[in-house]
Amino acid sequence: MKLTILRAYFLCSFNLLLCTCVSARKSQVVRKLNGQIVATANTGLAPFVKLSTWGFLLALLSSFNLQAQTAVAPAIDGIELTGDYEIKGQVQDADGLPVPFANVALYTTPDGKLVKVETTDDAGLFKMEGIADGIYDLVVTYLGAPDLRKEGIEAQNGVLDLGVLQMAPAAVELAEATVTATRALVEVKPDRTVFNVQGTINAVGQNGLDLLRKAPGVTIDNNENINVLSRSGVLVYVNGKRLPLAGEELANYLRSLTAEQIDRIDIITNPGAKYEAEGNAGIIDIRLAKAENEGANGTANLTSTQGRYNRSNASVAGNYRNAKMNVYSRVGTVRSENFNRINFDMIQNGLNLVETMFGRNNARDYFGQFGTDFFLSKNSTVGFLASGSMQDVSGYGTDDFLISTVGGPVDSILLAGSSGNGERNRAEFNLNYRYDPGKGKSLNVDLDYGTFRNTEMRRQPNIYVSPDRETVLTEVINTFDTPRDIDIYTFKVDYEQPIGKGQFGAGIKLSQVGTNNTFLFFDEIGNEEIRSDVRSNIFDYDENVYAAYLSYAGKINDKISYSAGLRTEITDATGALTAFREDLQEDPVEINYESLFPSAGITYTLDQRKGNTIALNYGRRINRPDYNVLNPFRNQISQLSYERGNPNLRPEIVDNLEIGYTLAWRYNFKLAYSKTSDQITRLIGPDDIDPRAGFIGWDNLAEKTVISFNASLPFTVTKSWDAFVNFSASHINNQADYGEDGTIDLQAFSYSVFQQQTFKLPGKFTFEVSGYFAGPGIWGGVFEYDESWALNLGLQKKFLKDQLNVKLSANDIFFQSGWTGVSDFNGQFSRGGGNWDSRNVALSLSYAFGNQKVKSRKRKTGLEDEAGRVN
Numbered sequence: 001m002k003l004t005i006l007r008a009y010f011l012c013s014f015n016l017l018l019c020t021c022v023s024a025r026k027s028q029v030v031r032k033l034n035g036q037i038v039a040t041a042n043t044g045l046a047p048f049v050k051l052s053t054w055g056f057l058l059a060l061l062s063s064f065n066l067q068a069q070t071a072v073a074p075a076i077d078g079i080e081l082t083g084d085y086e087i088k089g090q091v092q093d094a095d096g097l098p099v100p101f102a103n104v105a106l107y108t109t110p111d112g113k114l115v116k117v118e119t120t121d122d123a124g125l126f127k128m129e130g131i132a133d134g135i136y137d138l139v140v141t142y143l144g145a146p147d148l149r150k151e152g153i154e155a156q157n158g159v160l161d162l163g164v165l166q167m168a169p170a171a172v173e174l175a176e177a178t179v180t181a182t183r184a185l186v187e188v189k190p191d192r193t194v195f196n197v198q199g200t201i202n203a204v205g206q207n208g209l210d211l212l213r214k215a216p217g218v219t220i221d222n223n224e225n226i227n228v229l230s231r232s233g234v235l236v237y238v239n240g241k242r243l244p245l246a247g248e249e250l251a252n253y254l255r256s257l258t259a260e261q262i263d264r265i266d267i268i269t270n271p272g273a274k275y276e277a278e279g280n281a282g283i284i285d286i287r288l289a290k291a292e293n294e295g296a297n298g299t300a301n302l303t304s305t306q307g308r309y310n311r312s313n314a315s316v317a318g319n320y321r322n323a324k325m326n327v328y329s330r331v332g333t334v335r336s337e338n339f340n341r342i343n344f345d346m347i348q349n350g351l352n353l354v355e356t357m358f359g360r361n362n363a364r365d366y367f368g369q370f371g372t373d374f375f376l377s378k379n380s381t382v383g384f385l386a387s388g389s390m391q392d393v394s395g396y397g398t399d400d401f402l403i404s405t406v407g408g409p410v411d412s413i414l415l416a417g418s419s420g421n422g423e424r425n426r427a428e429f430n431l432n433y434r435y436d437p438g439k440g441k442s443l444n445v446d447l448d449y450g451t452f453r454n455t456e457m458r459r460q461p462n463i464y465v466s467p468d469r470e471t472v473l474t475e476v477i478n479t480f481d482t483p484r485d486i487d488i489y490t491f492k493v494d495y496e497q498p499i500g501k502g503q504f505g506a507g508i509k510l511s512q513v514g515t516n517n518t519f520l521f522f523d524e525i526g527n528e529e530i531r532s533d534v535r536s537n538i539f540d541y542d543e544n545v546y547a548a549y550l551s552y553a554g555k556i557n558d559k560i561s562y563s564a565g566l567r568t569e570i571t572d573a574t575g576a577l578t579a580f581r582e583d584l585q586e587d588p589v590e591i592n593y594e595s596l597f598p599s600a601g602i603t604y605t606l607d608q609r610k611g612n613t614i615a616l617n618y619g620r621r622i623n624r625p626d627y628n629v630l631n632p633f634r635n636q637i638s639q640l641s642y643e644r645g646n647p648n649l650r651p652e653i654v655d656n657l658e659i660g661y662t663l664a665w666r667y668n669f670k671l672a673y674s675k676t677s678d679q680i681t682r683l684i685g686p687d688d689i690d691p692r693a694g695f696i697g698w699d700n701l702a703e704k705t706v707i708s709f710n711a712s713l714p715f716t717v718t719k720s721w722d723a724f725v726n727f728s729a730s731h732i733n734n735q736a737d738y739g740e741d742g743t744i745d746l747q748a749f750s751y752s753v754f755q756q757q758t759f760k761l762p763g764k765f766t767f768e769v770s771g772y773f774a775g776p777g778i779w780g781g782v783f784e785y786d787e788s789w790a791l792n793l794g795l796q797k798k799f800l801k802d803q804l805n806v807k808l809s810a811n812d813i814f815f816q817s818g819w820t821g822v823s824d825f826n827g828q829f830s831r832g833g834g835n836w837d838s839r840n841v842a843l844s845l846s847y848a849f850g851n852q853k854v855k856s857r858k859r860k861t862g863l864e865d866e867a868g869r870v871n
Contacts, residue, residue: 087155088127089162091120091140091148094169098124102142102167103665109135109152113558114608129438131155140165193217193712195265201768201794201807207311207336208257208286210838213817214754214772215265217710217728218284224251225779228269228281229708229730231674232681232780233623233652235279238286241428241448242276246626252424256334256365256391258313260301260844263289269672270599270619270656273549273565274494274505277597277622282656288330288369289317296320297850301332307840309337309360319850326373334365344832349691352406353640355832359397366390379437388427395420401640403692410467416638420458420480427451440498452486459524462639477524478636485516502554505565509547516540519633533580539631543573543591559605567597569622575630575647586632589647595622611665617658625649625680629698642687643696650700652678668712676704679734681781685742685826694828701736701744701781720760728752732778742826748784750777768794768809776821785821790814790838805846812838 087106091099104126106116115136118126133156140148145167153160195215197203203211213220219227226234236243236250238257245253266285268275275283289299298318305311315332342357367389374382396419404410428450435443458480464473494507521535551565575589599619606612631645654676661669679701687693708730715723729751736744756770771791778784794809818835 086127086129087131087138087153087160087162088125090164091124091126091142092164092166093145094167096166099142099167100124102126102140104128105139105141106131107137107139109137112137112609114605130440131160138162140167142167145169193267193269195267197259197262197264201766201796201809203259203262203809206259206811206842208254208262209251210811211259211262211265212254212284214770215267215284217267217269217708217726219752219774219777226250226281226284227779228267228284229672229674229706229710229728231281231654231656231676231706231708232679233279233621233654233676234281235276235283236286237283239288240285241430241450245452252363252391252393255336255338256363256367256389257286257288258301258303258315258334260303260313260315260846261288261330261332263287270617270658271621272563272599272601272619273551273567273597274507276509276547277567277569277595277620279621279623282621297848299846299848301844301846303842303844305840305842307837308339309837311336311338311840324375326375327371329368329370331368332366334363334367336365337362338837340834340836342832342834344830346694346828346830347406348686348694348828350406351692352402352404352408353692353694354402355399355640357397357399359395361393361395363391363393365392379435381432381434381436383430383432383434385430385432386428389425391424393422393424399638399641401638412473413465413467413469414638414640415463415465416460416640418458418460418638420456422454422456425453440496440503442494442496444492444494446490446492448488448490448492450486450488452484452488454484456480456482458482460636460638476639479522479524479529481518481520481522483516483518487514488512499552500554502552505549505551505553507549509545511543511545511547513543514540515542517631519631519635521636531580534584535634535636536580537584537631537633538578539633540576540578541573541630542576543571545572546570558608560602561605562602563600565599567599568594569597570594571624577632577647586647589630593651595653597621611662613662615658615660615662617656617660619656621654621656623652623654623680625651625698629680637696640690640693641696642693646698649680649698650678652676652680652700666714670708670710672706672708672710674706674708676701676706678702679704679781683781683825684823684830685828694830699736699738701734703733703735705733707731722758724756726754730777734778734781736781738826744781744825746778746782746784748776748778751775764797766796768792768796770794779821782825783821783823785819788817788819790817800847803848805844805848807842807844807846809842809844811840811842815839 089104091102091104093099098120100120100123102120102124104118104120105114106128107114116128116131118128120126134154136153136155138150138153148165148167150162150165153162195211197211203214206214209220209224212218212226217229225232226236228234236245236254243250243253264287266287267282268285269282271279271283296319298316300314300316302314303312311334313332313334315330317328317330319326319328321327338361340357340359340361342355344353344355346353346355367387369385369387371385372383376382397417399416399418401414401416402410403412403414429448431447433443433445460478460480462476462478464475465471466473488511490509490511492507492509494505496503496505498504517539519537519539521532522529523532524530547567547569549565549567551563553561553563555561571591571593573591575591577586577588579585597620599617601615601617603613603615606614625646629645630647630649632647634642634644636642654674656672656674658670658672660671663669680698681701683697683699685695685697687695708728710729711725711727713725713727715725717723729749732746732748732750734744734746738744752772752774754770754772756768759767761767769792771789773787773789775787776785790812791814792809792811793813794807796805796807798805815835815838817838818833820831820833822829822831824830
């Protein structure tokens with residue numbers, strides 16, 4: 001009954017919003033939500049001259065110091081752009097408050113051709129550079145307010161300061177529109193989709209992993225692997241820096257991030273040549289909130305979340321900026337307790353195994369960040385950033401197996417409970433120099449070092465008992481000591497300057513990653529732990545990646561713009577296994593290859609004034625195996641569950657093709673096709689040694705193709721009702737043939753709908769209803785999952801002149817966001833499901849103090865592309 005009600009709710013909501021969109025009057029909804037009106041892709045194909053890494057660096061730095069030839073400005077319908085001037089101003093509303101994210105468009109007179117478009121910042125300021133002498137019309141548009149027009153603007157002799165441009169109040173007839181300074185929940189820009197976490201009440205009490213489950217086009221599978229548009233192999237960044245984590249460690253880190261720490265999540269499905277080629281599904285960049293205003297200011301946050309167990313966090317962020325420097329910092333702590341439940345019913349080798357697993361984990365995390373920027377001159381900035389965290393974790397769990405022949409009574413029961421504790425510590429340091437003389441020229445240099453130190457001690461009794469659980473049949477106790485160390489060094493240079501009628505970019509990236517994975521297996525006999533030299537090993541993986549890229553973006557005419565790029569990466573890696581017995585020693589695995597990654601994009605503006613554009617993008621990407629899945633030694637999860645890596649895994653290569661359509665600057669549609677060769681996937685089947693046990697291995701699928709569609713639809717239904725709907729659908733086709741080990745021939749159609757309704761209530765309250773419904777699909781190579789859904793409620797009110805923000809939310813109130821599904825491969829059939837502590841109530845208090853007016857510099861660090869892939 002509940003499922004039927006939710007289906008009806010989502011269907012009615014979707015249909016209502018579509019009808020609202022169709023019936024809304026034209027040209028009134030003009031707020032810019034999706035970046036520039038004339039979208040340009042950031043990738044493409046251009047001629048590429050192969051140079052040695054250091055020779056390329058010297059040439060790059062030398063070219064920056066040479067005086068570049070002045071580019072010939074383009075002509076617009078016969079008007080020669082001979083000048084190089086600037087138009088600026090500030091947009092205010094009828095009450096004199098700044099209007100952020102308004103569109104400011106400049107048109108030629110009298111033919112009305114679009115020359116330039118910009119967006120106002122948080123202070124309502126805008127600036128247009130490179131404007132030629134001439135007479136122009138300027139149009140300011142913003143959702144819910146009549147257009148503001150200034151005609152006959154004359155640009156000549158340098159800077160034209162228009163001062164304050166004040167918009168008229170919303171017209172009476174625009175009942176369906178409202179002026180608001182809050183960001184849209186989702187913004188689809190030419191190169192990315194932006195999920196604004198700070199714009200939703202129902203983010204309160206959630207962690208980073210929870211929020212990714214809500215992000216458009218993103219799904220999390222039963223092993224907590226992240227997929228985008230049904231494609232696996234996504235890279236996760238934080239503040240532009242790549243996280244060298246994967247699998248369980250990545251999931252644990254994301255859980256340590258609270259919604260109060262996160263400003264937005266950028267989803268880049270087809271990155272350009274400037275970005276590292278790693279990651280088949282693209283990049284998810286989690287941008288943390290930061291106090292960024294001039295003067296002294298800060299924010300204090302306190303949140304408590306109650307599900308089955310309690311989670312809480314507290315943090316303080318501060319910023320100080322003057323004309324010569326900017327200093328910012330953030331410190332806080334997170335305490336969390338959660339559970340995870342998994343059930344499986346498996347049939348293999350004539351046996352029936354019913355597994356029931358329950359785990360309860362505790363974590364306490366202390367985190368901090370300190371950064372400073374020194375403004376050496378008007379054009380030069382040097383900055384330093386340090387961040388880190390210390391996390392203590394502990395937990396215990398039960399893992400029971402009922403063992404029987406198919407159709408027969410239970411023969412025995414395995415009780416494989418476990419307990420453990422450990423530490424996860426990280427520290428990252430960045431030194432940045434940026435030279436930005438204007439006129440499109442810039443040089444950015446980053447030096448980075450990151451260190452990750454993880455320890456884990458785990459004790460696992462394996463006790464076989466009789467069906468009545470009264471008699472102990474056998475007992476084996478094992479303990480595990482599994483420390484892991486990672487060190488990452490990167491050097492990155494990016495350079496841009498105008499050439500001809502477009503923008504040229506070039507850069508290099510050198511990265512060195514060293515990992516040490518120790519796996520020590522002990523048999524506990526009496527009170528003594530005896531190391532098993534057969535089951536223990538040390539696996540070191542060292543990887544160097546040398547990368548260089550060229551890119552170019554420009555315009556053919558007023559309607560057609562393009563971008564092109566080519567990236568080359570040389571990978572030199574070694575995986576060395578150290579066994580504790582000479583007869584088990586294996587030769588090192590050498591990985592050496594060079595790859596080219598072209599990318600290209602073209603954008604066609606169908607209607608400049610109405611904001612209708614169509615864009616086509618192509619890109620090739622690579623996904624290298626995670627470090628731990630290369631380790632060939634056998635790891636015991638329990639005596640009936642094992643896993644082992646595959647040192648012969650090949651990197652997977654994907655070709656992505658996307659076509660997007662933007663209607664009225666705000667309604668966005670995307671159709672995508674991807675084909676992956678040698679996809680790395682997790683496979684489950686019977687163990688070769690013990691017929692009762694399951695075995696988890698890794699291999700390459702021959703081929704995977706995904707055809708997907710995504711629609712992002714923001715609506716203003718009434719003056720006090722805003723809505724957002726995101727719809728995704730995909731068709732997945734997995735193909736592989738492993739001979740005697742089985743074949744894979746799976747196809748599935750998957751879909752999901754995410755919606756959020758926001759209501760402005762009397763008394764300055766804001767109420768939210770949000771949720772999602774996800775249809776069936778495929779995780780990994782063979783697991784077919786069923787539908788799931790969740791419904792969330794939220795309430796917000798601000799006090800003390802809006803400085804104190806109080807939010808109350810209830811998440812997954814029907815407790816339906818868990819998963820169920822089946823797999824059938826290599827002689828093993830299994831049906832299972834699971835859930836976690838997703839149903840909860842959260843209360844958050846956030847207090848902002850100090851000067852909250854002018855933003856300081858935002859910068860991106862250089863550890864964004866490090867090749868850490870720790871599973």
